[in-house]
Amino acid sequence: MTRLYRALLYLYPPQFRRRFGDEMMELFHTRHAAARARGSLARIVFWIGTVVDLLSSVWREHGPWSPRALFISLFGGGGANIRDGLRFVRRSPGVSATIILLMALTIGAASSVFSVVNAVLLKAPPYPDSDRLVLVWEGRPERNIDRNVVAGHEFPVWNESNRTFERMAAIWFAGNVTLTGAGEPKSLTGVRVSSEFFNVMGVQPILGRGFVPREDAPGSGQVIVLTERLWRERFNADPAVTGRKAILDGRPYEVVGVMGEGFSFPMTSLGQHVDYWSPIAEPIREYRGRHFLTVVGRLKPGVSLDEARADMTRVARDLTTEFPQLNRAHEARVMPLHGDLVRDSRALLLLLMGAVSCLLLIGCSNVAGLLLARGLSRQREIGVRLALGGSRLGIARQLLAESLLLAACGAVLGVATTFWIAQAIPSLVPRAVLAVDRIPVDVTVLAFAIGTSIATGLLFGLAPALQTTRVSLADVLQQAGRTISSAGHPRLRRLLVAGQVALTLVLVLGAGLMTRGLLALATTDPGFTTHGLLTANLALPGASYRSAVKQRRFYQDLVDRAGALPGVISAAAINAIPLGGSYSGIGVDVEGAPPPAPGQELSARYRVVSSDYFRTMEIPVLDGRVFAPSDARIAVPVIRWYPQQSVPEGYDAPQPPPMAVINATMAAQFWPNTNPIGRRFKVIFSPWITVIGVVADTRNESLRDGFRPEFYMHDLQEPQAAMSLVVRTAGDPMALSASVRQAIWSIDRNLAIAKITTMDDVVGSTFGLPRLTSSLVGTFALLALGLMAAGIYGLVAFTTTQRLPELGVRIALGADRASVLRMMVLQGLTPAAIGIAVGLATAFGLVRVVEDGMFGVPPLDPATWVTVTALLVLAIVAACWWPAYRASRVDPVIVLRTQ
Numbered sequence: 001m002t003r004l005y006r007a008l009l010y011l012y013p014p015q016f017r018r019r020f021g022d023e024m025m026e027l028f029h030t031r032h033a034a035a036r037a038r039g040s041l042a043r044i045v046f047w048i049g050t051v052v053d054l055l056s057s058v059w060r061e062h063g064p065w066s067p068r069a070l071f072i073s074l075f076g077g078g079g080a081n082i083r084d085g086l087r088f089v090r091r092s093p094g095v096s097a098t099i100i101l102l103m104a105l106t107i108g109a110a111s112s113v114f115s116v117v118n119a120v121l122l123k124a125p126p127y128p129d130s131d132r133l134v135l136v137w138e139g140r141p142e143r144n145i146d147r148n149v150v151a152g153h154e155f156p157v158w159n160e161s162n163r164t165f166e167r168m169a170a171i172w173f174a175g176n177v178t179l180t181g182a183g184e185p186k187s188l189t190g191v192r193v194s195s196e197f198f199n200v201m202g203v204q205p206i207l208g209r210g211f212v213p214r215e216d217a218p219g220s221g222q223v224i225v226l227t228e229r230l231w232r233e234r235f236n237a238d239p240a241v242t243g244r245k246a247i248l249d250g251r252p253y254e255v256v257g258v259m260g261e262g263f264s265f266p267m268t269s270l271g272q273h274v275d276y277w278s279p280i281a282e283p284i285r286e287y288r289g290r291h292f293l294t295v296v297g298r299l300k301p302g303v304s305l306d307e308a309r310a311d312m313t314r315v316a317r318d319l320t321t322e323f324p325q326l327n328r329a330h331e332a333r334v335m336p337l338h339g340d341l342v343r344d345s346r347a348l349l350l351l352l353m354g355a356v357s358c359l360l361l362i363g364c365s366n367v368a369g370l371l372l373a374r375g376l377s378r379q380r381e382i383g384v385r386l387a388l389g390g391s392r393l394g395i396a397r398q399l400l401a402e403s404l405l406l407a408a409c410g411a412v413l414g415v416a417t418t419f420w421i422a423q424a425i426p427s428l429v430p431r432a433v434l435a436v437d438r439i440p441v442d443v444t445v446l447a448f449a450i451g452t453s454i455a456t457g458l459l460f461g462l463a464p465a466l467q468t469t470r471v472s473l474a475d476v477l478q479q480a481g482r483t484i485s486s487a488g489h490p491r492l493r494r495l496l497v498a499g500q501v502a503l504t505l506v507l508v509l510g511a512g513l514m515t516r517g518l519l520a521l522a523t524t525d526p527g528f529t530t531h532g533l534l535t536a537n538l539a540l541p542g543a544s545y546r547s548a549v550k551q552r553r554f555y556q557d558l559v560d561r562a563g564a565l566p567g568v569i570s571a572a573a574i575n576a577i578p579l580g581g582s583y584s585g586i587g588v589d590v591e592g593a594p595p596p597a598p599g600q601e602l603s604a605r606y607r608v609v610s611s612d613y614f615r616t617m618e619i620p621v622l623d624g625r626v627f628a629p630s631d632a633r634i635a636v637p638v639i640r641w642y643p644q645q646s647v648p649e650g651y652d653a654p655q656p657p658p659m660a661v662i663n664a665t666m667a668a669q670f671w672p673n674t675n676p677i678g679r680r681f682k683v684i685f686s687p688w689i690t691v692i693g694v695v696a697d698t699r700n701e702s703l704r705d706g707f708r709p710e711f712y713m714h715d716l717q718e719p720q721a722a723m724s725l726v727v728r729t730a731g732d733p734m735a736l737s738a739s740v741r742q743a744i745w746s747i748d749r750n751l752a753i754a755k756i757t758t759m760d761d762v763v764g765s766t767f768g769l770p771r772l773t774s775s776l777v778g779t780f781a782l783l784a785l786g787l788m789a790a791g792i793y794g795l796v797a798f799t800t801t802q803r804l805p806e807l808g809v810r811i812a813l814g815a816d817r818a819s820v821l822r823m824m825v826l827q828g829l830t831p832a833a834i835g836i837a838v839g840l841a842t843a844f845g846l847v848r849v850v851e852d853g854m855f856g857v858p859p860l861d862p863a864t865w866v867t868v869t870a871l872l873v874l875a876i877v878a879a880c881w882w883p884a885y886r887a888s889r890v891d892p893v894i895v896l897r898t899q
Contacts, residue, residue, distance in 0.1 A: 001032060004415055007446045008054055047412045095374055096406060099367050102787075103410020103456065106363035108417030109780065111449040113356045115422045117349050118448075119439045125338050126262060128202035129298075134305070135340045136168070136295040136312060139331035142600065146333055147340075150295050151326070152287025157319055158295065158332065164303045164311040169197040171266055171294040172280050175722050176539040178752040181247040182234040187539065187752040188248070188275040191266060192221070195279060200298045201265060205257030207231075208242035211279050221281025224248070225257040227264060230275045246276075250543030250750075253278065266294065289326050289587070289684060290641045296337065309334045328601075348773055355510065355780045358503045360456065362784050365496040366791045368460040371403065372493055373798050403461020404454065411453035415441075418449065494831035497795050501835025504781075504788040505872055506843045511781035512868045513847065514774040517857040521770055526763065527698030528578065528617040532569075533759035534733035535577055536740055538751065539722040548636040548648070552719035554747060559610050561743040562727050565736065569728045572613035575720040578700040578759075579766050583607075586639075588709075590670050591680040591688060604666055604709040605700070606683070608718050614661075614695055616728050622664060624677045624693030631656050632716035639718060640685035658686065658717055661693040666709035689713075703766060726759070733758045785875060792879040796828040800887035812892035824884035825877070832876045836869065 005028050009017055028050070035046035124130045136158065138148040150158075150170070159168040172192040179186045198210035205225060215221050224246060226235070235241050235255075245252040264273040284293070299308055312332035320327045382395060422439040538558075545551050555573045562571035576582045588602045596602060611627045613619075634650035638658045660681075667676045680688040689711075697707040715723070725744075729736055737756050744751055800807070807820055847859035857864070 001416070001419070002029075003441070004412075004419070004446065005050070007443065008051070011054065047416065051408055051412045095370055099370055099406045100410045100413065102363045102367055103407055103453070104413035104417065105783070106360045107407075107411050107414030107449060107452055107456070108421070109783075110356045110360045110452055111414055111418040111445060112421040112425075113349075113352050114448050115418055115439050115441055115445045116425060117353055118442070118444050120342055120345050121349055122444070125265075125341070127265075130202075130338065131336075132166075132299040132301070132303075133201070133337035134297050134299060134308065134334050135337055136297055137333045137335065138291065139333040140329060141331060142329050147335075149291045150293040151289055151291045152282075152284035152293065153289070153323065153326070154319060154330075155293050155295055156285045157322075158312070158315055161315045161318065162297075162311055164300055164308040165297045166300045167196045167200045168295060168297040169200040170194045170280060170284070171197070171296065172282075172292055173266075173294070176537075176752075176754050177248045178250075178539065178541050178750065179234065179246065179248060180250070180750050181245075185750050185752040186234065187754040188230070189272050190224070190248075190276045190278060191274050192278050192280040192282075197277065197296070198225075200296055201263075202298070203259065203263055206260040207239065208255070208257030210257055211277075215279040216281060218281055218283050221279030222251065222253050223256045224253045224276045224278045225259060226255060226276050227259055227274065228261040229264075229273070231258045248276075249539075249541030251541075266296075287641060288323070288643065297334075305334060305336065351510075351773065352776055355507055355777045358507045359780045359784050359787075360452070362500050362503050362787045362791075364456050364460040365500045366787050366794075367406075367456075369493055369496050369791055369794055371399075371461060372496075373794070400458070400461045404457035407453045407457030407461075411449055414453075415446065415449045418445065493795055493798075497792055497828075498831040498835035498838065500788045500791045501832050501872070501876065502839035502842060504784045505836060505839030505868070506846060507777070507784045508781045508872060509839075509843045509865065509868045510847070511774070511778040512864045513857055513859065513861060514770070514777055516861060516864050518767065518770045518774045520857060521703050521767060524699070524703045526578065526703065527696055528619050530759040530763050532728050532730060532733060533617070534727045534729065534736050534740060534756065535580075535759055535762060536725040536727075536744065536756045537577070537722075537754040538725065538744065539754065540751070542721065544748070545721060548719040551721050552632075552636060552716060555610065555715060555719070555723055557747055558725060558744060559612070561746065562725055562740060563612070565727075565739050565743065567729050567731055567736065569730060570612050570616040571725065571727045572616040573610040573715060573723045573725055574613055575608040575715075575723050576700075577724040577726070577762060578617075578698060579703070579763050580724070583701050586683045588670070589682045591682075593670075602670065602709075604670075604711055606660075606711050606713060607700070608713045608715050608720050608723070610715045613712070613726070616726055617698075618728075619698060620696040622694045622696055623667075623675070624661075624691070626661055626693050626695070627659075627712075627714040627716070629716070631659060631714050633658070636716075637718045638686050638689070638713065639683060643685055645685070656717075658689040659692045660689045660711040660713055661695055662691055662711045663695055663707070663709070664697045665707040666711055667691075667694050669709050703763075785872075789875050789879040792828055792832060792876055793883060795831075796824065796880050797883035799827060800824055800883050804887065804890060807887055807890055808892035811890065817888045821881075821884050821888040824887055825880045828880035828884070829876065832880075836872065840865075840869070 002025075006025065009021055009024065012021075031046060031050075032043075035042045125133070127133060136150070137146065138150050138154065139146050140148060155168075155170045159165075159170075162168070170193065174190065174192050176187045176189055179188050193211070195211040195213050195216045198204060204210060206228070208225070210225060211223070215223060226241070226246075231237060231241060235244070238244075241255050241258060244255050246255055247253075259277075267273060297308075299305075312334055316327070316330060316332040320330060385395060386392065419441050422441050422445075425439050540551055540554060545554060559571050559573055562568060565571075576584065583605050584607070585603055585605050588604050590602060593602075609627070611629055611631075614621060614626050634653050634655045635648040637648065640647070662670075662676060670676070670681070671679055676691045676694060679691050681691075682688055691711075695712075698710075699705070699707070700710065701708070725740065727733070727736060727740060740756065741753060744753060803824075807824075810820060811817065844860075
């Protein structure tokens with residue numbers, strides 16, 4: 001509120017602010033505190049009075065040609081027009097309050113959405129020269145992949161061979177670790193980066209230092225930089241924290257720096273902040289074919305994006321020549337950092353901005369209708385003023401000033417609403433949908449609110465003002481005592497109603513399609529039974545569980561203990577929980593298949609599971625068998641990621657062969673004309689893997705996407721350090737959470753549990769974006785529907801009131817009341833029918849543009865179009881019927897007696 005009032009003070013001249021600004025701010029604080037103590041209504045009255053007083057005094061402090069006085073001087077009369085406007089507000093409190101509330105609602109909604117658009121899309125990232133920051137991805141055009149993570153052997157070549165980048169840095173999302181020795185064990189999200197990372201971003205720690213090149217060497221990266229948040233939460237904001245040891249996964253890391261508040265780049269795919277950074281310190285050049293790096297770069301001064309793209313195309317071409325098998329048809333894609341970060345939010349926010357703009361226009365149309373009705377009641381006054389020598393332009397300026405005054409009062413309430421909504425948005429919106437900590441209501445948002453208020457004040461006030469001033473005294477005297485059914489600018493009012501109906505139809509149709517899509521997602525079968533499942537995410541510390549054998553032993557023990565808990569039907573483990581936001585993809589070579597053409601290499605998703613996974617998830621087995629404890633290998637893991645990686649101990653010992661269970665889609669695509677059981681394939685540098693079973697397809701990544709080829713490895717053959725426990729029970733899964741925690745801690749008390757939740761909640765979290773979009777657009781649509789119905793009701797009620805003498809005569813002469821009812825309803829339906837026709841044509845052109853926001857529902861879905869149109873017609877008929885019914889029941893004797 002203080003920032004809002006301080007912004008309003010800028011309407012005064014600079015010398016006035018310097019002389020009286022502090023005193024005015026102090027007086028504002030005193031009065032605002034007193035109003036706040038009296039309640040919400042007193043605060044509203046206080047703000048309206050404050051704005052009115054401010055506008056009525058600003059004009060006196062400016063010269064007639066001052067730019068800051070332009071808003072006032074446009075209306076010639078200056079303070080006189082404002083005083084007349086204040087009298088209008090006092091004389092018509094009902095109309096004035098309705099207009100102010102309508103403007104507060106629409107401007108508040110528009111400004112709130114714009115505050116999010118400003119924070120996410122318009123504001124540049126808080127890094128020096130952020131326009132020079134880019135992300136560089138691997139592209140595979142033949143497979144329509146624009147943003148693939150970068151291989152270990154690619155980044156060093158990119159970094160050394162480019163000519164357009166000042167610096168490049170690599171980022172590796174290496175998963176969660178456990179912090180011990182600083183309170184209760186805590187799961188941390190960290191990233192490993194190359195030493196140039198902080199220099200590329202243009203930021204430096206507030207304490208200590210960043211990384212130095214020698215810490216890129218393999219084995220020498222036992223240092224970390226903390227986020228400001230973690231520094232305060234776990235290290236008590238100790239200014240001497242540098243040099244202290246932090247125990248991560250049982251290994252000591254030296255704290256060398258603390259980043260400032262607000263810097264948390266990069267975020268995870270789920271919108272989570274990182275807690276620390278550490279050097280990669282790996283021989284990544286040797287990790288040929290392993291794609292795991294994100295690359296960020298800073299362009300040299302004066303280098304354009306097109307020049308950088310051409311340069312990286314050259315580098316990628318050279319890499320293809322050097323590694324023809326690994327880099328066939330691979331490209332390097334350079335994308336602006338800001339644009340890449342907001343790519344998933346852009347469509348949503350622009351869609352919401354369009355929806356709230358429709359709501360704003362509908363509100364303006366309603367206000368214009370109210371002012372037209374108010375202007376008709378003032379025709380006698382206007383006619384007399386014109387007869388006494390008043391100018392039409394002067395009267396129009398006064399009416400327009402009244403409109404702007406009402407808009408300004410509505411804007412104050414709207415901006416106050418914006419402050420409140422902006423503070424609530426970060427806590428209400430999932431971080432996976434909108435990864436922001438706060439939505440600032442800054443000068444840009446205030447300028448938008450003020451500009452929107454002025455624009456809407458002009459929009460809904462200009463036409464009524466011009467129409468009202470067309471009256472003459474002769475017209476007023478001629479209409480005295482007669483019906484004025486033709487008066488009151490019916491064509492303009494009907495045009496406003498038609499526009500409201502068209503906009504409402506577009507908005508409600510969009511909301512209907514999104515809701516239909518959300519319902520379709522909610523009823524989509526994921527391929528497994530979600531009810532009754534509890535999940536717990538774990539990551540084993542590398543120091544304590546360095547070997548694959550130790551990792552395997554821990555999860556075997558955990559699954560056995562969890563399965564023995566009271567009420568548990570079965571338990572299993574998986575490295576990437578279905579619909580949990582993560583997956584692994586890998587290239588596949590099928591035994592006996594001809595070599596694929598460049599860019600057409602086979603690939604599949606893969607997951608690592610324990611023996612009882614398919615039974616626990618209730619995934620049907622279609623052919624063959626699933627894993628058993630007897631499938632355990634001595635030599636683990638099976639997959640090698642680069643040729644220099646040594647084979648595991650016991651590789652040549654007698655043991656079960658590497659094996660996999662595949663889904664139905666992989667069976668159909670990789671072995672279309674034969675039974676896949678017993679067939680073999682390779683991945684990266686693995687030995688041949690034998691298919692032992694086929695299971696039903698499951699939607700592991702998204703409920704919107706189709707099925708993809710996927711295979712499952714056994715955790716007794718391919719152990720993992722990070723896995724999720726899944727437990728099935730017949731009762732409430734969360735009732736087992738305490739028992740599951742104790743089962744985990746009974747094996748390792750220092751192990752941090754990242755998250756315990758139900759599978760229903762995991763699936764529900766995938767609806768974050770669809771649910772948010774549908775709820776917001778649906779709310780705007782319901783408001784628009786109510787405003788449209790109110791506008792049509794007002795039109796019919798006003799028209800019937802003006803035509804009461806005519807209706808009385810008709811009824812007195814024997815007209816059927818049903819025919820009168822029908823006539824008045826049709827009078828309201830005529831502009832509505834035009835609006836429906838225009839709205840359907842407009843929606844037909846728009847729905848294809850926003851097809852991605854329909855969540856898989858066809859944009860021309862007949863059921864939705866028919867239902868929405870019928871709903872709109874029903875609302876229109878209801879709005880027309882009641883005032884028409886009241887008019888048809890009029891007593892002609894009473895009506896004629898009053899004329």
